[in-house]
Amino acid sequence: QVTLKESGPVLVKPTETLTLTCTVSGFSLSNARLGVTWIRQPPGKALEWLSHIFSNGEKSYRPSLKSRLTISKDTSKSQVVLTLTNLDPVDTATYFCARVRRGSGIDFWGQGMLVTVSS
Amino acid sequence: DIQMTQSPSSLSASVGDRVTITCRASQDINNYLAWFQQKPGKAPKSLIYGASNLQSGVPSKFSGSGSGTNFTLTISSLQPEDFATYYCQQYNNNPRTFGQGTKLEIK
Numbered sequence: 709q710v711t712l713k714e715s716g717p718v719l720v721k722p723t724e725t726l727t728l729t730c731t732v733s734g735f736s737l738s739n740a741r742l743g744v745t746w747i748r749q750p751p752g753k754a755l756e757w758l759s760h761i762f763s764n765g766e767k768s769y770r771p772s773l774k775s776r777l778t779i780s781k782d783t784s785k786s787q788v789v790l791t792l793t794n795l796d797p798v799d800t801a802t803y804f805c806a807r808v809r810r811g812s813g814i815d816f817w818g819q820g821m822l823v824t825v826s827s
Numbered sequence: 828d829i830q831m832t833q834s835p836s837s838l839s840a841s842v843g844d845r846v847t848i849t850c851r852a853s854q855d856i857n858n859y860l861a862w863f864q865q866k867p868g869k870a871p872k873s874l875i876y877g878a879s880n881l882q883s884g885v886p887s888k889f890s891g892s893g894s895g896t897n898f899t900l901t902i903s904s905l906q907p908e909d910f911a912t913y914y915c916q917q918y919n920n921n922p923r924t925f926g927q928g929t930k931l932e933i934k
Contacts, residue, residue: 755865
């Protein structure tokens with residue numbers, strides 16, 4: 709059974725750094741055909757793709773956030789970590805991680821977690 | 828970046844109706860087009876990949892079609908559980924981009 713679960717702080721202050729962890733089960737982060745993506749959704753708004761990482765280390769970032777985002781993985785822990793620096797209240801959103809299959813896109817989603825940026 | 832434009836932004840329909848949602852890409856995406864369903868307060872659910880292939884476990888009432896830059900999602904025989912917001916996403920190019928969503932409401 710494939711599962712993904714996001715974890716991290718629910719409240720962060722402006723200018724701080726957000727570190728989110730996606731812990732996966734039911735598949736391996738070393739599988740050549742699989743990767744993990746991060747997507748966020750500000751309250752009442754549409755989905756925004758942020759980043760992804762594949763087993764070979766291939767990474768990609770949302771251009772408007774590229775200078776602030778870092779994605780990494782720890783295959784032995786089955787975890788993918790996303791960091792977002794210099795937070796602003798506009799970064800308040802529900803953050804989702806999801807599994808990506810090469811050629812087929814996203815198939816499984818985590819439940820998401822709401823992160824609020826406020827002083 | 829590839830822009831994804833969905834229409835309509837909202838749609839009212841009745842139980843039993845058949846509806847179609849359109850997604851247009853700003854350039855050819857080689858059919859690397861996915862559709863998702865999202866209900867309030869929940870994570871999206873993957874419905875379709877490759878423009879027309881159903882994800883495992885998705886009922887055949889959902890169907891996708893199209894190629895190049897123009898794609899459609901059709902839902903037949905609407906049931907109360909189908910009323911939700913639907914998103915398209917292209918995964919041909921980085922950055923991956925979503926449409927703005929189509930909210931399907933009960934008439």
